[in-house]
Amino acid sequence: xxxxxxxxxxxxxxxxxxxxxxxxxxxxxxxxxxxxxxxxxxxxxxxxxxxxxxxxxxxxxxxxxxxxxxxxxxxxxxxxxxxxxxxxxxxxxxxxxxxxxxxxxxxxxxxxxxxxxxxxxxxxxxxxxxxxxxxxxxxxxxxxxxxxxxxxxxxxxxxxxxxxxxxxxxxxxxxxxxxxxxxxxxxxxxxxxxxxxxxxxxxxxxxxxxxxxxxxxxxxxxxxxxxxxxxxxxxxxxxxxxxxx
Amino acid sequence: xxxxxxxxxxxxxxxxxxxxxxxxxxxxxxxxxxxxxxxxxxxxxxxxxxxxxxxxxxxxxxxxxxxxxxxxxxxxxxxxxxxxxxxxxxxxxxxxxxxxxxxxxxxxxxxxxxxxxxxxxxxxxxxxxxxxxxxxxxxxxxxxxxxxxxxxxxxxxxxxxxxxxxxxxxxxxxxxxxxxxxxxxxxxxxxxxxxxxxxxxxxxxxxxxxxxxxxxxxxxxxxxxxxxxxxxxxxxxxxxxxxxxxxxxxxxxxxxxxxxxxxxxxxxxxxxxxxxxxxxxxxxxxxxxxxxxxxxxxxxxxxxxxxxxxxxxxxxxxxxxxxxxxxxxxxxxxxxxxxxxxxxxx
Ligand SMILES: Cc1ncc(C[n+]2csc(CCOP(=O)(O)OP(=O)(O)O)c2C)c(N)n1
Ligand code: SF4
Numbered sequence: 001x002x003x004x005x006x007x008x009x010x011x012x013x014x015x016x017x018x019x020x021x022x023x024x025x026x027x028x029x030x031x032x033x034x035x036x037x038x039x040x041x042x043x044x045x046x047x048x049x050x051x052x053x054x055x056x057x058x059x060x061x062x063x064x065x066x067x068x069x070x071x072x073x074x075x076x077x078x079x080x081x082x083x084x085x086x087x088x089x090x091x092x093x094x095x096x097x098x099x100x101x102x103x104x105x106x107x108x109x110x111x112x113x114x115x116x117x118x119x120x121x122x123x124x125x126x127x128x129x130x131x132x133x134x135x136x137x138x139x140x141x142x143x144x145x146x147x148x149x150x151x152x153x154x155x156x157x158x159x160x161x162x163x164x165x166x167x168x169x170x171x172x173x174x175x176x177x178x179x180x181x182x183x184x185x186x187x188x189x190x191x192x193x194x195x196x197x198x199x200x201x202x203x204x205x206x207x208x209x210x211x212x213x214x215x216x217x218x219x220x221x222x223x224x225x226x227x228x229x230x231x232x233x234x235x236x237x238x239x240x241x242x243x244x245x
Numbered sequence: 246x247x248x249x250x251x252x253x254x255x256x257x258x259x260x261x262x263x264x265x266x267x268x269x270x271x272x273x274x275x276x277x278x279x280x281x282x283x284x285x286x287x288x289x290x291x292x293x294x295x296x297x298x299x300x301x302x303x304x305x306x307x308x309x310x311x312x313x314x315x316x317x318x319x320x321x322x323x324x325x326x327x328x329x330x331x332x333x334x335x336x337x338x339x340x341x342x343x344x345x346x347x348x349x350x351x352x353x354x355x356x357x358x359x360x361x362x363x364x365x366x367x368x369x370x371x372x373x374x375x376x377x378x379x380x381x382x383x384x385x386x387x388x389x390x391x392x393x394x395x396x397x398x399x400x401x402x403x404x405x406x407x408x409x410x411x412x413x414x415x416x417x418x419x420x421x422x423x424x425x426x427x428x429x430x431x432x433x434x435x436x437x438x439x440x441x442x443x444x445x446x447x448x449x450x451x452x453x454x455x456x457x458x459x460x461x462x463x464x465x466x467x468x469x470x471x472x473x474x475x476x477x478x479x480x481x482x483x484x485x486x487x488x489x490x491x492x493x494x495x496x497x498x499x500x501x502x503x504x505x506x507x508x509x510x511x512x513x514x515x516x517x518x519x520x521x522x523x524x525x526x527x528x529x530x531x532x533x534x535x536x537x538x539x540x541x542x543x544x545x546x547x548x549x550x551x552x553x554x555x556x557x558x559x560x561x562x563x564x565x566x567x568x569x570x571x572x573x574x575x576x577x578x579x580x581x582x583x584x585x586x587x588x589x590x591x
Contacts, residue, residue, distance in 0.1 A: 050454060064448065065442070067313075074309075078300075079318045
């Protein structure tokens with residue numbers, strides 16, 4: 001029998017509050033399946049950012065903490081130090097992880113803190129009304145780039161590649177896309193296993209859709225996602241050969 | 246021949262001893278003068294005590310949030326900072342205030358605004374008591390001597406863990422760095438820390454984001470009701486030569502220390518003056534304040550900030566009919582003689 005809902009979902013909070021067709025909901029479902037598969041419901045502690053991820057505060061049957069915008073990583077790191085046997089997952093948007101909270105993500109990677117960070121890249125600040133994010137691609141129109149994102153605001157930020165530069169070789173760093181839910185599941189599993197088995201940092205960016213702010217129907221959303229998939233590299237970002245970190 | 250040398254302790258060193266005595270297990274911090282030696286001293290202690298954890302984080306905001314994470318995991322964790330770091334600390338303090346997390350911050354005040362001086366001031370009273378985007382449900386202690394730094398550090402931990410309000414101990418650069426003889430006072434029994442994420446049958450959801458005014462209002466009302474119910478248990482003050490006085494000085498921290506000496510000098514000049522020293526700046530011991538000020542001719546509020554203490558005191562004073570004189574020297578210290586001169590000139 002094919003499971004349609006993860007066992008660790010909090011049924012009482014379904015249907016959820018994400019917009020219809022939102023990528024967050026699809027990604028959180030895959031995360032739920034991984035927690036089920038690895039039988040981690042009692043072990044996992046879920047830390048979420050402010051952004052649309054905040055809507056997941058009672059999404060699962062496991063302990064969940066809403067932090068402040070950009071502050072998920074240090075909160076997760078402090079918790080992990082106190083409870084090293086727990087499986088600690090931070091979940092955030094691209095604004096939370098690549099703008100206001102980038103410093104903390106980089107330093108967690110730099111120290112090789114054994115936590116798993118899942119960053120949902122929908123290329124905009126969704127919760128606050130579709131403003132430009134560091135990941136907004138060149139020429140894209142957002143509420144703060146009404147004539148298209150100009151070069152002077154930077155291209156689309158390649159977070160995992162940036163993080164790889166300073167992360168330990170033991171860290172798992174990858175980008176995947178929600179257009180392939182099976183691949184998302186495999187990558188999340190690998191990220192969590194890196195934390196458990198290697199006691200190392202893991203970071204997974206997942207390209208996602210936001211039909212509300214990009215004003216796209218189902219077809220349009222996936223067309224945008226395809227564009228993002230060709231702009232950003234999908235797959236694991238391996239340690240550079242010359243490095244020995 | 247070598248004499249017996251007694252070790253002298255700085256305020257920052259005493260705070261580390263007190264934190265350990267209070268049962269602290271983890272510290273997160275970012276170096277800033279004049280509080281850096283708390284982090285250094287803690288790390289030194291951790292080198293010979295495996296139960297003590299620490300992390301020098303990337304900034305104060307992260308230090309505060311990592312402290313919160315550690316507390317959620319059941320550790321008695323704390324941070325120490327000053328000035329601009331205290332400004333950044335408002336972000337985690339606001340979260341702790343909303344989620345009733347027993348957060349401890351030791352703040353050694355320095356002159357502001359901006360980077361200011363790294364020495365001394367009493368300008369972080371407002372920030373400690375009312376900073377953040379809430380209503381100031383934080384307990385703030387102010388220490389006026391090295392001995393008090395010790396006893397109040399322990400008290401700050403106990404208050405935070407007993408009442409679940411973030412608790413801040415204010416010192417300043419002089420107290421942090423000055424060295425004196427010190428022997429620890431009898432300690433107060435530490436309060437046990439418990440995990441806030443227990444992974445029981447029913448999951449714990451800690452949220453700080455609400456979608457309706459009513460829902461959030463109900464949450465705030467609960468916290469404010471707790472604050473109002475507990476404030477008289479938390480509030481503390483000390484009075485000195487107050488019984489026959491017709492005038493009182495109100496001062497906290499090191500200025501209270503100088504004011505005590507000033508009272509002595511003026512008493513020798515036959516001036517009937519006494520001292521009210523708030524030990525908690527938030528909440529203020531308003532019962533004692535109103536009792537001792539009732540019927541007095543004059544109150545002198547002396548502080549090293551532009552009337553930050555005065556604003557708090559004036560709000561708490563109930564039916565005081567005498568005159569209030571504000572003596573303020575932002576970010577500068579007072580000697581007892583200076584206080585005497587200012588009062589006698591008045
Ligand atoms: C300190 C702070 N600054 C700004 C905000 C407002 N804010 C809330 S969510 C958000 C951005 C959300 O974008 P992202 O992190 O990409 O997540 P998404 O909503 O797209 O999933 C901002 C700027 C805030 N809550 N706190
Ligand atoms: S605004 Fe976008 S990211 Fe947020 S819930 Fe709606 S679709 Fe999802």
